[in-house]
Amino acid sequence: MIKIATFNANSIRSRLEIVKDWLSNNRPDVLCVQETKVQDKDFPLDEFAGSGYDIVFRGQKSYNGVATFSRLPIEEVEYGLDDEPKDEPRIIRTKIKGINIVNTYVPQGNSPESDKFQYKLQWYARLKRYFAKRFTTDDMVAWLGDMNVAPTDIDVHNPAALLGHVCFRPEVWEAFADVKSWGFTDILRKHYPEEIIYTFWDYRGGSYHNNRGWRIDHILTTPPLAAKSIKCYVDKTPREQEKPSDHTFFVAEFDI
DNA sequence: ATGGTCGGCAACCGA
Numbered sequence: 100m101i102k103i104a105t106f107n108a109n110s111i112r113s114r115l116e117i118v119k120d121w122l123s124n125n126r127p128d129v130l131c132v133q134e135t136k137v138q139d140k141d142f143p144l145d146e147f148a149g150s151g152y153d154i155v156f157r158g159q160k161s162y163n164g165v166a167t168f169s170r171l172p173i174e175e176v177e178y179g180l181d182d183e184p185k186d187e188p189r190i191i192r193t194k195i196k197g198i199n200i201v202n203t204y205v206p207q208g209n210s211p212e213s214d215k216f217q218y219k220l221q222w223y224a225r226l227k228r229y230f231a232k233r234f235t236t237d238d239m240v241a242w243l244g245d246m247n248v249a250p251t252d253i254d255v256h257n258p259a260a261l262l263g264h265v266c267f268r269p270e271v272w273e274a275f276a277d278v279k280s281w282g283f284t285d286i287l288r289k290h291y292p293e294e295i296i297y298t299f300w301d302y303r304g305g306s307y308h309n310n311r312g313w314r315i316d317h318i319l320t321t322p323p324l325a326a327k328s329i330k331c332y333v334d335k336t337p338r339e340q341e342k343p344s345d346h347t348f349f350v351a352e353f354d355i
Numbered sequence: 356a357t358g359g360t361c362g363g364c365a366a367c368c369g370a
Contacts, residue, residue: 303359
């Protein structure tokens with residue numbers, strides 16, 4: 100069995116105790132973290148010394164940043180996209196136990212009228228080419244992270260009101276679906292085709308308490324890995340700790 | 356309810 104998880108930390112340094120506790124209590128083989136919000140020279144490596152995890156990361160000041168934790172040997176590492184701008188603080192590929200683990204923090208997009216939104220749409224297209232260039236759909240590939248898209252109406256608490264948001268509008272659905280069409284299965288939906296399951300709740304307005312959430316973190320895999328998927332779930336227990344992230348831990352287990 | 360709350364960082368931007 101291999102257990103793979105993803106978590107948008109919204110600052111790894113502010114979420115140190117939550118991450119350390121979760122790793123020691125759950126012992127995933129791989130944890131992909133987004134929004135570490137720390138420069139590489141300041142990454143809190145010492146805090147994880149003796150944890151049993153190797154960590155690869157790329158960050159920048161204030162914004163973005165990704166890290167991949169593994170307690171199995173990391174066989175390969177690749178930072179960034181392969182065209183310009185490489186955007187290293189948003190994507191790390193590792194190969195672990197023969198599985199390509201692609202940890203992404205997809206740009207949020209700010210507002211539909213902004214250049215950042217166009218950049219987001221292009222980012223999905225660039226990512227699709229990245230997959231197509233490296234892998235075939237017979238390879239073991241897991242794509243996970245904060246995708247900044249809620250793909251269907253049941254993935255947000257109020258689709259009518261939220262329609263038009265940069266994470267919930269047709270251009271984003273199409274861009275995400277186009278990457279998926281290369282050969283990915285949405286592992287949560289394989290197990291729970293119609294359940295209301297969220298991974299993110301805005302800090303504002305008591306949305307967690309009222310369960311006004313979004314499903315914007317995803318775990319997708321190629322068919323040979325999807326066939327081995329045995330469990331997929333959101334772990335909300337860290338939300339009950341002090342100063343939680345606005346996202347939860349999201350986990351998939353495979354019979355490998 | 357067109358507001359609300361975080362984190363980083365040092366004024367506001369990003370989410």
